[in-house]
Amino acid sequence: MAPSILCIRTGLVSLLAAVSKVVAQSVPGGTLFVGGGVPGSGSYTLVDDYEPSIFFNKFNFYNSYDPTYGHVQYVSKDVAVTNGYVQTSSSSVIIKPDTTNAWPNGGPGRPSVRIVSDNTYTHGLFLLDLTHMPHGCGTWPAYWLVGPNWPSNGEIDIIEGVNTNVANSISLHSSPGCSIGGAGQSGIFETSNCDSNANGNSGCGTLTNVTVTPYTYGTGLNNIQGGVYATEWTSNWVKTWFFPRGQIPSSITNGAPDVSQFGLPLANQQAQGNYQCTIDNHFANQSVVINIDFCGAWAGQVYGYNSACPQSSSASSLDR
Numbered sequence: 001m002a003p004s005i006l007c008i009r010t011g012l013v014s015l016l017a018a019v020s021k022v023v024a025q026s027v028p029g030g031t032l033f034v035g036g037g038v039p040g041s042g043s044y045t046l047v048d049d050y051e052p053s054i055f056f057n058k059f060n061f062y063n064s065y066d067p068t069y070g071h072v073q074y075v076s077k078d079v080a081v082t083n084g085y086v087q088t089s090s091s092s093v094i095i096k097p098d099t100t101n102a103w104p105n106g107g108p109g110r111p112s113v114r115i116v117s118d119n120t121y122t123h124g125l126f127l128l129d130l131t132h133m134p135h136g137c138g139t140w141p142a143y144w145l146v147g148p149n150w151p152s153n154g155e156i157d158i159i160e161g162v163n164t165n166v167a168n169s170i171s172l173h174s175s176p177g178c179s180i181g182g183a184g185q186s187g188i189f190e191t192s193n194c195d196s197n198a199n200g201n202s203g204c205g206t207l208t209n210v211t212v213t214p215y216t217y218g219t220g221l222n223n224i225q226g227g228v229y230a231t232e233w234t235s236n237w238v239k240t241w242f243f244p245r246g247q248i249p250s251s252i253t254n255g256a257p258d259v260s261q262f263g264l265p266l267a268n269q270q271a272q273g274n275y276q277c278t279i280d281n282h283f284a285n286q287s288v289v290i291n292i293d294f295c296g297a298w299a300g301q302v303y304g305y306n307s308a309c310p311q312s313s314s315a316s317s318l319d320r
C-alpha cells in the first residue's frame with residue numbers, strides 16, 4: 001500500500017458552551033459526533049464531543065487478532081503513542097499504521113490501529129470531519145459502528161473500501177429479518193438483505209456513484225482534503241451524507257446541524273415496499289470503530305483482480 005495515514009480533523013464546534021472554542025478554532029468542520037436529538041426531527045443537541053485533546057481518551061485500543069484475517073498487528077495505546085501511530089494536535093488527530101518498514105507475507109503483519117469507543121449509542125447524528133484516508137494496494141480502512149454480540153445488535157459501516165477503490169461502500173449487517181430498499185439516495189444500491197448469514201456476509205449496501213459524488217473515498221477524498229461525513233440513525237432509517245470540503249453546510253460548521261437541509265443522502269437505508277426492517281430490533285448500543293486493516297477477508301480476496309496491484313516500484317510502495 002502507499003504510505004498513507006488516516007487523518008481526522010475534529011472541529012470544536014459545540015452547541016452548548018464552547019463558544020470561545022468555536023471562535024478560536026480554524027477548522028471548518030463540525031463536532032465529531034452529535035446525538036440525542038429527537039429521531040428524525042432534524043434537530044440535534046450535542047451529547048458527545050470528540051475534540052482532539054480528548055479524542056484518544058474516549059477509545060479503547062483493540063490489540064488482539066484481526067477477526068477479518070488481515071495482515072495486521074493491532075497495537076496497544078502505549079505502542080501506538082510511542083511509535084507515532086496516533087498523534088494529536090490542537091486541531092486534529094492522526095491515526096496511521098507503520099509506514100516505514102516492510103512486513104513480508106507470512107510474517108506477523110503490519111502494525112496498525114483499531115480503536116473502539118467507550119461510549120455506545122442508539123440513534124443519533126454522527127459527524128466525522130476527515131481530511132485524509134489510506135488508499136492503495138492492500139489497504140482496507142474503515143469507520144463504522146458496531147453493537148455487542150455481533151450480529152445481534154448490528155453493524156453500520158459508514159466508510160469502507162479496499163485497495164485503489166474510489167467509491168465508498170456503505171452497508172448494514174444484521175441478524176436475520178432485516179432488508180432494505182434502495183430508493184431516495186444518490187449511491188448505487190447493491191443488495192437488500194442485511195442478514196450477516198446471507199450472501200457471505202456482504203450486508204445490505206450501497207456503493208457511492210463516483211460520477212455524481214467523486215470525493216467520498218480514497219484519492220478522490222484526499223485530493224480535496226476530505227470533508228464531513230454525516231450519518232443519521234433513527235428508528236426508521238440510517239442515512240449517510242458526505243459534504244466535500246468547501247461544501248459543508250453552515251448548520252454543521254455553526255454547531256447546529258439541520259438534517260432537513262442536507263439534501264439527497266449517499267445511502268438511505270430503511271424498509272421500503274417489500275423490504276422490511278424494524279431498525280430498533282436489529283441495531284442498538286453501538287460503539288464507534290476506526291481501523292486500518294491490510295489485505296484479509298476483503299482487500300486480500302480481491303487484490304488479485306485489481307490490475308493496479310501490486311503497485312509499481314516507482315510508487316514509493318510498501319506493498320510487500
Ligand SMILES: *[C@@H]1O[C@H](CO)[C@@H](O)[C@H](O)[C@H]1NC(C)=O
Pocket residue numbers: 188209210211212
Ligand atoms: C451514476 O450517475 C450517473 C449520473 O447521474 C448515471 O448516469 C449513472 O447511471 C449512475 N451509475 C449507476 C451505476 O447507477
